[in-house]
Amino acid sequence: MRWSAQELDVEQPSTLPGLARLSNLVRSVQTPEFAGMTFHEVLAKSALNKVPSQSTMPFEWTINPYRGCSHACVYCFARPSHGYLDLNTGEDFDRQLIVKTNVAEVLRTELRRPSWQRHPVALGTNTDPYQRAEGRYALMPGIIDALVGGGTPFSILTKGTLLRRDLAQIADAARTVPVSIAMSIAIYDDTLQQSIEPGTPSTTARLATVTAVREAGLNCSVFLMPILPFLTDTKAHLDEALRRAQAAGATSVVYTSLFLRPGVREWFMHWLGEEHPQLLPRYTQLYAGGAYAPKEYRRWLADRIEPLIRAHGLQRGETSPATGGVAPPVGGRAQAAATPVRAEPTLF
Numbered sequence: 208m209r210w211s212a213q214e215l216d217v218e219q220p221s222t223l224p225g226l227a228r229l230s231n232l233v234r235s236v237q238t239p240e241f242a243g244m245t246f247h248e249v250l251a252k253s254a255l256n257k258v259p260s261q262s263t264m265p266f267e268w269t270i271n272p273y274r275g276c277s278h279a280c281v282y283c284f285a286r287p288s289h290g291y292l293d294l295n296t297g298e299d300f301d302r303q304l305i306v307k308t309n310v311a312e313v314l315r316t317e318l319r320r321p322s323w324q325r326h327p328v329a330l331g332t333n334t335d336p337y338q339r340a341e342g343r344y345a346l347m348p349g350i351i352d353a354l355v356g357g358g359t360p361f362s363i364l365t366k367g368t369l370l371r372r373d374l375a376q377i378a379d380a381a382r383t384v385p386v387s388i389a390m391s392i393a394i395y396d397d398t399l400q401q402s403i404e405p406g407t408p409s410t411t412a413r414l415a416t417v418t419a420v421r422e423a424g425l426n427c428s429v430f431l432m433p434i435l436p437f438l439t440d441t442k443a444h445l446d447e448a449l450r451r452a453q454a455a456g457a458t459s460v461v462y463t464s465l466f467l468r469p470g471v472r473e474w475f476m477h478w479l480g481e482e483h484p485q486l487l488p489r490y491t492q493l494y495a496g497g498a499y500a501p502k503e504y505r506r507w508l509a510d511r512i513e514p515l516i517r518a519h520g521l522q523r524g525e526t527s528p529a530t531g532g533v534a535p536p537v538g539g540r541a542q543a544a545a546t547p548v549r550a551e552p553t554l555f
């Protein structure tokens with residue numbers, strides 16, 4: 208029974224005024240295994256989130272079993288989503304987690320509706336479904352089971368090595384519905400990785416997860432995202448990143464430069480000022496025009512990285528209309544996927 212391991216937990220009366228307004232809050236919990244963190248367990252009213260129609264994302268639906276993320280990446284673009292219920296987008300995002308304990312049950316009901324069109328569903332596009340809390344709550348097996356039962360394709364993007372726990376189930380799922388898996392691994396300098404992604408598994412452990420995904424018969428893309436200007440955009444770092452991704456068995460790579468939307472920018476700049484103060488003026492100048500690095504920088508980065516991608520025998524990941532994630536590589540070095548690999552049209 209899922210709850211039996213929680214006897215040591217300390218139940219907290221919700222002291223957060225915003226959370227107290229939640230009619231579906233069951234309890235707030237702290238536990239010695241997760242020092243400094245609080246889990247706010249809620250009964251979700253819905254599991255499927257519709258992506259706004261103006262979005263350029265290649266999928267229309269997402270599922271987020273958790274809000275907030277203990278991986279605590281300083282650059283996380285989901286931080287502003289925590290600004291509701293009086294939670295802040297800094298430490299609260301990392302430590303005050305909303306857990307939708309009934310997400311799989313609700314999802315099952317939603318997928319049974321005659322109106323459900325079996326569009327691809329993306330997991331891991333807002334917060335990480337395999338963050339540490341998943342070791343405690345084990346929500347993903349139920350979600351995957353519900354998606355397969357509902358004939359619904361899905362994609363998973365994660366930094367969590369906990370994905371390995373569910374690999375056999377995911378490989379099985381891929382025999383019934385289209386599935387795509389991607390590991391997010393952007394930093395190949397251990398000191399920098401621990402500083403900017405303090406709650407994540409190491410780069411080495413994530414690369415080993417890529418290998419495990421491949422050994423399970425699935426394709427696995429590596430997301431080199433975000434590339435940090437002046438920190439991880441050197442030729443040496445990019446070359447090392449691609450070399451290790453290739454050696455781990457990545458079937459493609461996807462990259463983009465740092466995106467600093469309001470709510471993230473302040474948190475990131477604070478970190479930069481503490482850790483790399485000499486770079487503050489350069490970042491201030493580079494991001495003076497908005498959340499994206501300027502076009503000139505992005506073009507410069509593409510000119511630098513794309514020959515390296517080719518030199519390492521990798522492919523740049525393309526969007527899969529079948530899963531909303533990354534398409535299987537066409538030809539090349541990939542092993543057979545668990546589902547037949549179809550040649551799929553490129554969206555961009």
Ligand code: SF4
Nearest residue numbers: 276278280283334335
């Ligand atoms: S793993 Fe993803 S969702 Fe979690 S903090 Fe890092 S960037 Fe955000």
